[in-house]
Amino acid sequence: MNLDLFDEVDEQRRAAKLNRAFRKRKNIVIILDDVYGRLSLEKLGDPLGVEGCRLILTTCSYEVCLKMGCKKLLEVKKLNTDDAWELFTKSLGCETVLSPNIEKIAKKMAIKCEGLPLGLITLAGRMRGVTDIREWNNALTKL
Structure with a gap:
């Protein structure tokens, strides 16, 4: 504006x-x-x-x-586990390569988002480019 x-x-x-x-x-x-x-x-x-x-x-x-006083309501459904993980990894971006140990942590984080798209996208955005497993562990603990 x-x-x-x-x-x-x-x-x-x-x-x-x-x-x-x-x-x-x-x-x-x-x-x-x-x-x-x-x-x-x-x-x-x-x-x-x-x-x-x-x-x-x-x-x-x-x-x-x-x-x-909303005139139209549109409910966004929660994603199933597979779709949630797919959205999480896409939101991480291709520049974030997950080692097997970090992938285990990332999957736990995605599960904690309970299939909520905004949560998955936001969390993945915060973790984009992070390669240190300690940072992943800290983020999971805070989550």
């Missing part, structure tokens, strides 16, 4: 700037990821009041969807 809102402390002025920026666009999609509670759309510039503006939010909570 090319807006500098860093120094804008007044919520109403910040929301007004956002709203003006939204109105300058013909079509806009706003994605709010990992929402844990009801958000005030007015503080975000009331994007749903702007023609051509769509809002997508991701959350683990059905209650958040209800509180936000």
